[in-house]
Amino acid sequence: MTIWLLIAFSAMTAFAFRALPFAFKNSTALTQTQGSFYRFISYSAQAMLGVIIYDTAFNKRDALTLIQQFETLDALKLLLLVGTFLAVVKTRKILPAFFASLFIYVAAFVYLNG
Incomplete structure (x- = not known):
């Protein structure tokens, strides 16, 4: 093809x-x-x-590469994606869940990278 x-x-x-x-x-x-x-x-x-x-x-990595190069930040991303999904399902509001997850991710990123 x-x-x-x-x-x-x-x-x-x-x-x-x-x-x-x-x-x-x-x-x-x-x-x-x-x-x-x-x-x-x-x-x-x-x-x-x-x-x-x-x-x-996950920067367009396939599942095998993601598992082989798994980092702490990747685990946080997975937890935030699942948490955001559950928060949206429960509250039916997208923006508050998105901004809360974004804030947590940025704080963790700054903390882990100095």
């Missing part, structure tokens, strides 16, 4: 998942929040967000 074919496939699938809800806006498939079509579209968006967060937090 060439790089251009991979880029084209990625662009088409990313566009499809964003445009698909508009194509079915009057359909009962999107009004049923417990339906499989609605859940599929929601989960695919959340999975894309998860990939972006993982790449940003």
Whole structure:
């Protein structure tokens, strides 16, 4: 598979998942929040967000490299990601959980790096 074919496939699938809800806006498939079509579209968006967060937090390292080069700061990142997720689920507010985790991370980063 060439790089251009991979880029084209990625662009088409990313566009499809964003445009698909508009194509079915009057359909009962999107009004049923417990339906499989609605859940599929929601989960695919959340999975894309998860990939972006993982790449940003761990410098695009794969799992094997992450385990081999695991540091204290990586453990803190994992704990903060899980903690932020649980705080958002419990409070249903994203920004306070994000800023609290950001403050903890910056304080730990400054402390560990002098």
